[in-house]
Amino acid sequence: MSLSVQETRYYKVADHVFSLKANAGLSDDFFEKNADNYAPFSVSACDCLFSMEVVTDAKAPVFVEETRQDEEGQRIVCGITQHGESLFEFYLFDKYVGTLVCSKDYRTSKLFVPSAENTSHLKFAVNNALMVLYAIATAPFDTALFHAAVVNYQDRGYMFLGKSGTGKSTHARLWLKYNEGSTLLNDDNPVVRFYKNADGKGFAKVFGSPWSGKTPCYKNEECMLGGFVLLAQAPFNEISRLRGVQAYAAILPCISGKRWERSIADGLHNTENALAANVPVWYLKCLPDEAAAKLCLKTVAE
């Protein structure tokens, strides 16, 4: 069965609203089958920061490639159409799954997907397209979409950063197991927002999101951000504080965005600077063991 009418749903993630529209031609259980991870974030129709329409049976426009990212079998080719729109082409293990085309201000967009797409590919395309849009559209608003695992301990979020394969999720699991009272807020893509006080100082909050990697942890929850912990594997456990440029450098690679567009890079830079100056950043060299989780907690949550 195909949708006889187009359907639009609205979602609020870290207080930013966006809409997702399924075009005629997609199955009538499109949202149930492909967007169940968004359900906890559902809100009624309202003004939104950006919208995305999923389109099938239409050809994506031609484009000129600017750059590409390739990580763990996930490839994004970035380019510009002849009308100057930003375009992102998504591949999963060399299989083409869709093309996102954005208006110049990133407020409206279309995701072209192949017809008769299988669910896992369609989900992958929808999630990646919305993450790209979210990261770009929220960049001017002291907001950053992170690549990190985050646990909540006594209403404070502690974010674990590091390159793929460093053990972010593993360290988060160790907290859940050995640091009583901790819960997983998100395993892969939490959102951080910075709020300025009148005195120029400020604080940050971390939010769950509909994107959580391989772990289905789509919590519409938030808490104060207690700290960042950059992880590195080592044959011992040792933790130290990072400050200034080092703190900034720890945060920078974990934030998504189209940095080769100056206005977006400016927004991300402001957020990174504010976070580096106002939120403790730690460097934990560790083993994947109980002692590491305990040392980390004792240090960062003191």
Next chain:
Amino acid sequence: MRIKNGFVLREVCGEQVIMGEGVGALDFGKLLCLNETAAWLWQKACDMGDFTVEKLAEALCGEYDVSAEQAKADVAAIVAEWQKVNVVE
């Protein structure tokens, strides 16, 4: 000589830092901290577009109280550093 496309000077936590942001500079993968003089020279080099050690040294003499000889030596050292990390062409 000119500064390669995609490299920008930003203030990071009170320090002057070069980072690779543009297409072609995205895999720079590091932050390069500049002292006050180097940051001033970077800005000058950006303004000039096409620059030489001599032209930058001349500009430096106009701004700071430094001998022509000293200025040229300082500029040459800083530009050599930029060449080493491949941010100029």
